[in-house]
Amino acid sequence: xxxxxxxxxxxxxxxxxxxxxxxxxxxxxxxxxxxxxxxxxxxxxxxxxxxxxxxxxxxxxxxxxxxxxxxxxxxxxxxxxxxxxxxxxxxxxxxxxxxxxxxxxxxxxxxxxxxxxxxxxxxxxxxxxxxxxxxxxxxxxxxxxxxxxxxxxxxxxxxxxxxxxxxxxxxxxxxxxxxxxxxxxxxxxxxxxxxxxxxxxxxxxxxxxxxxxxxxxxxxxxxxxxxxxxxxxxxxxxxxxxxxxxxxxxxxxxxxxxxxxxxxxxxxxxxxxxxxxxxxxxxxxxxxxxxxxxxxxxxxxxxxxxxxxxxxxxxxxxxxxxxxxxxxxxxxxxxxxxxxxxxx
Amino acid sequence: xxxxxxxxxxxxxxxxxxxxxxxxxxxxxxxxxxxxxxxxxxxxxxxxxxxxxxxxxxxxxxxxxxxxxxxxxxxxxxxxxxxxxxxxxxxxxxxxxxxxxxxxxxxxxxxxxxxxxxxxxxxxxxxxxxxxxxxxxxxxxxxxxxxxxxxxxxxxxxxxxxxxxxxxxxxxxxxxxxxxxxxxxxxxxxxxxxxxxxxxxxxxxxxxxxxxxxxxxxxxxxxxxxxxxxxxxxxxxxxxxxxxxxxxxxxxxxxxxxxxxxxxxxxxxxxxxxxxx
Numbered sequence: 001x002x003x004x005x006x007x008x009x010x011x012x013x014x015x016x017x018x019x020x021x022x023x024x025x026x027x028x029x030x031x032x033x034x035x036x037x038x039x040x041x042x043x044x045x046x047x048x049x050x051x052x053x054x055x056x057x058x059x060x061x062x063x064x065x066x067x068x069x070x071x072x073x074x075x076x077x078x079x080x081x082x083x084x085x086x087x088x089x090x091x092x093x094x095x096x097x098x099x100x101x102x103x104x105x106x107x108x109x110x111x112x113x114x115x116x117x118x119x120x121x122x123x124x125x126x127x128x129x130x131x132x133x134x135x136x137x138x139x140x141x142x143x144x145x146x147x148x149x150x151x152x153x154x155x156x157x158x159x160x161x162x163x164x165x166x167x168x169x170x171x172x173x174x175x176x177x178x179x180x181x182x183x184x185x186x187x188x189x190x191x192x193x194x195x196x197x198x199x200x201x202x203x204x205x206x207x208x209x210x211x212x213x214x215x216x217x218x219x220x221x222x223x224x225x226x227x228x229x230x231x232x233x234x235x236x237x238x239x240x241x242x243x244x245x246x247x248x249x250x251x252x253x254x255x256x257x258x259x260x261x262x263x264x265x266x267x268x269x270x271x272x273x274x275x276x277x278x279x280x281x282x283x284x285x286x287x288x289x290x291x292x293x294x295x296x297x298x299x300x301x302x303x304x305x306x307x308x309x310x311x312x313x314x315x316x317x318x319x320x321x322x323x324x325x326x327x328x329x330x331x332x333x334x335x336x337x338x339x340x341x342x343x344x
Numbered sequence: 345x346x347x348x349x350x351x352x353x354x355x356x357x358x359x360x361x362x363x364x365x366x367x368x369x370x371x372x373x374x375x376x377x378x379x380x381x382x383x384x385x386x387x388x389x390x391x392x393x394x395x396x397x398x399x400x401x402x403x404x405x406x407x408x409x410x411x412x413x414x415x416x417x418x419x420x421x422x423x424x425x426x427x428x429x430x431x432x433x434x435x436x437x438x439x440x441x442x443x444x445x446x447x448x449x450x451x452x453x454x455x456x457x458x459x460x461x462x463x464x465x466x467x468x469x470x471x472x473x474x475x476x477x478x479x480x481x482x483x484x485x486x487x488x489x490x491x492x493x494x495x496x497x498x499x500x501x502x503x504x505x506x507x508x509x510x511x512x513x514x515x516x517x518x519x520x521x522x523x524x525x526x527x528x529x530x531x532x533x534x535x536x537x538x539x540x541x542x543x544x545x546x547x548x549x550x551x552x553x554x555x556x557x558x559x560x561x562x563x564x565x566x567x568x569x570x571x572x573x574x575x576x577x578x579x580x581x582x583x584x585x586x587x588x589x590x591x592x593x594x595x596x597x598x599x600x601x602x603x604x605x606x607x608x609x610x611x612x613x614x615x616x617x618x619x620x621x
Contacts, residue, residue, distance in 0.1 A: 058523060058524060059443050059444075059445065059524065060445075061524075062439060062443065062523075062524035062525060063439050063443060063445065065435075065525065066435040066436060066438060066439045066525075066528070067435075067436055067439055067451075069431075069432045069435065069436075070432050070433060070435065070436035070455065070495055070499065071436075071451075071455075073432060073488065073491060073492040073495060074454075074455060074458065074492050074495050074496075076473065076488075076492065077470055077473065077488060077489040077492035077493070078457070078458050078466070078492050078493060078495075078496070079454075079457060079458075080469075080473075081466035081469035081470045081473060082461070082465065082466045082469075084466075084469035084472075084473075085465065085466050085468065085469045088468070088469065095468075095471075095472060095475075142360075142361070142364060145357050145360065145361060146361065152361075156361050156364075156365060157611070158604075158607050158611075159365045159368055159369060160364065160365070160368055161607075161611050162368065162369075162372070162600070162603065163368060163372075164614070165549060165599055165600075165603050165610065165614075166553075166596055166599060167552070167553035167555070167570075167571055167595075167596075167599070168553060168555065169553070169555055169571040169574055169575060170574070170592055170595065170596050173574065173578060173588065173592050174371045174372070174374075174375050174592060175371060177374070177375065177378065177585050177588070177589060178371055178374065180583065180585065182387060182583070183383075183386045183387055183390070183583065183585050184390060185370070185371070185374050185390045185391065187387075187390075188388075188389075188390040188391065217367075217368070217371070221368075222614070222615070225611050225614070225615040226615050229612075229615055229616065274462075277462055278462040278463075278464065280464060280555070280556055281553075281555035281556065281571065284555070284575070285575065285578075299462065299464040299556075302464055302465075302467075303464075303556070306468065307467065307468060307471075307560060312468050312472070315468045316468055316469065319464070319465040319466060319467070319468060320465070322461075322462070322464070322465045323461050323465040323466075326460060326461045326462065326465070327460055327461060330460050
C-alpha cells in the first residue's frame with residue numbers, strides 16, 4: 001500500500017515506534033528518538049521542533065502541493081489588488097505607463113465632496129431600508145404560510161424563488177419593458193384608468209422607487225427560502241408542547257416561532273446589506289444610473305465615473321472608500337447582531 | 345401542518361399566495377408572450393395572448409449564430425470556473441481541515457477575507473493585472489479572477505464540511521499507509537458530494553449571471569457571454585421590444601430549465617450555502 005515516496009514514518013500526530021533511519025549523522029539522535037524522549041519527559045515540543053517535524057514530512061509535501069494554487073490565485077486577484085487600489089488612489093492615472101502623477105488625497109477629496117457619490121450611497125441605504133421594512137417581513141410572512149410539506153407549498157416556493165436565479169441583467173431588462181411608458185405593463189394599467197402613463201424610468205424619484213420594486217421582486221424569494229429553512233428547523237416538540245398548553249395558531253406564531261426565527265432574520269438582513277453594497281448589473285440594465293445619476297448605487301457610481309473613463313486613481317479612491325465602508329458595516333453588524341460561530 | 349384551520353383562513357392564505365405568485369410571474373409571462381407580438385400589439389395588449397402569433401422574433405434569434413455563440417461562451421466560462429473553483433478550493437480546504445501546522449488559523453482567516461468585500465472595489469487593479477498578463481479579451485481574463493473570488497466562500501464551506509468527516513476513516517487510512525493526496529481523492533471527495541454540489545451550484549449561478557467582470561475584461565464581441573450580448577442587443581434594437589423580449593426569453597430558458605430540473609437542490613444549495621458561508 002505504501003508508496004515508495006512515502007515510507008511509513010511517524011509523520012502523523014502521534015509517533016509510533018521510532019524507526020531509526022537517520023544514517024547521515026548517526027551520533028545525533030534521530031528526530032523520532034528526540035521526539036519520543038521529549039514526550040517521555042513531558043516536554044511540550046517547541047515551535048522549532050514542530051517545524052523540524054513538519055519539514056520533509058508527507059504533511060509538508062501535501063501542503064506544498066495543495067495550498068499554492070489557492071493562495072496564488074487569491075493573492076493575485078483578491079487581496080493584492082486591494083492593496084494596489086490603495087496605492088493607485090494617490091495618483092492621477094489613466095492606467096497606461098507607470099503611475100507618476102502623485103496627487104495625495106485629492107482623489108478622496110473629490111469622491112467625498114461629490115454629491116452624486118452620496119446620493120449613490122443613499123440609494124444603497126434605501127435598498128437596505130426597503131429590504132428591512134418591506135422585503136424581509138413579506139418574505140417571512142409568506143414563508144410561514146408555505147413552510148409545510150404540502151404539494152401546493154412546494155409549488156409556491158418554486159415560483160417565489162424563480163426570480164432569484166435569473167440574472168440581474170435579465171431582471172433589469174424585463175422591468176425596463178414593464179415600466180416603459182409607451183409599451184409596458186405599467187402603461188396598460190394606466191390606460192385602464194384612462195390616463196396617459198408617465199415615463200417612470202425617466203422621472204427622478206419614480207425611477208428610484210421603480211428600482212426598489214425590482215429589487216424586492218428579484219430577491220424576496222431568496223429571503224423566503226432562508227425563512228422556510230429556518231422554520232423547518234424548528235422542532236415539532238416545541239410546537240406540540242405549545243398546542244398542549246392551549247396556544248392557538250396566532251399565539252404560537254407570535255410567541256414561539258417568531259422569536260426562534262430571529263437569527264434567520266438577522267442573517268436575512270445581513271444578505272440585504274451585502275447585496276445592496278454589490279448592486280450593479282440590475283441598475284445598469286434598468287436605468288443605467290439615470291435620470292441625471294439619481295439611481296446609481298455605490299458600485300454603479302464606481303463603474304460610471306471610474307472604470308468607464310479609465311480614471312484609475314479616482315476609481316481606486318471610490319473602491320477603497322467602498323471597501324472601508326463594507327468592512328466597517330460588516331464588522332459592526334456582526335458585532336451587534338451575530339454571535340460568533342463556534343467550531344470554525 | 346395543522347389540519348383544523350378554519351375555512352376562512354385557508355381561503356385568505358390561498359388568496360394571498362395566489363396574488364403574490366401572480367405578481368411574481370406576471371413580468372416573466374409578459375416577457376415571454378411579448379416576444380410573440382408585433383410592436384403595435386405590444387402597445388395595446390401587454391398581458392394577453394397575441395392576436396396573431398408572430399414567430400419571427402424567436403426564430404430569427406434562434407437561427408442566428410451570435411445567440412448560440414454567446415451562450416456557448418457563458419457555458420464554457422461557467423464550466424471552467426466551477427471546475428477550477430471546486431478543485432482549488434477543495435485542495436486548500438483539505439489541508440486546512442486535516443493537517444496541523446503553524447500558521448494554519450492565520451491562513452484560514454486570510455482566505456476568508458474574500459467574504460468581506462465586493463469584487464467591484466478592486467476591479468480596476470484586477471483589470472490592470474489581467475491586462476499586464478496579456479489576458480484581456482480571453483476567457484481566462486474572466487475565469488481566473490472569478491475563481492479567485494469564489495475561493496473565499498468555497499473554502500469556508502468545504503473546510504467546515506471536511507472537518508466533520510469521521511476521523512477514524514483517516515486514521516485507518518493513515519495506518520494502512522495511505523498518502524494524503526490519496527486520502528483527499530479517495531476518501532474526502534467521494535464523501536463530500538453534498539457540499540461540493542452546493543459550492544458548485546453557487547459558483548455556477550454566479551458565473552452564469554456575472555456581468556461586471558466580463559464587461560471590464562472582454563471587448564471582442566465573439567467572446568461575449570450572454571449578459572453582455574443581451575445588453576448589446578438591447579442597445580442595438582432599443583425599444584423594438586418584441587425582438588428584445590424574445591432575446592431575453594431565449595437567454596433565460598437554459599437557467600429556467602436547469603432550475604426546474606434540480607429545483608430542490610438549487611434552492612437548498614443557494615440558501616444553505618449562503619447561510620454557512
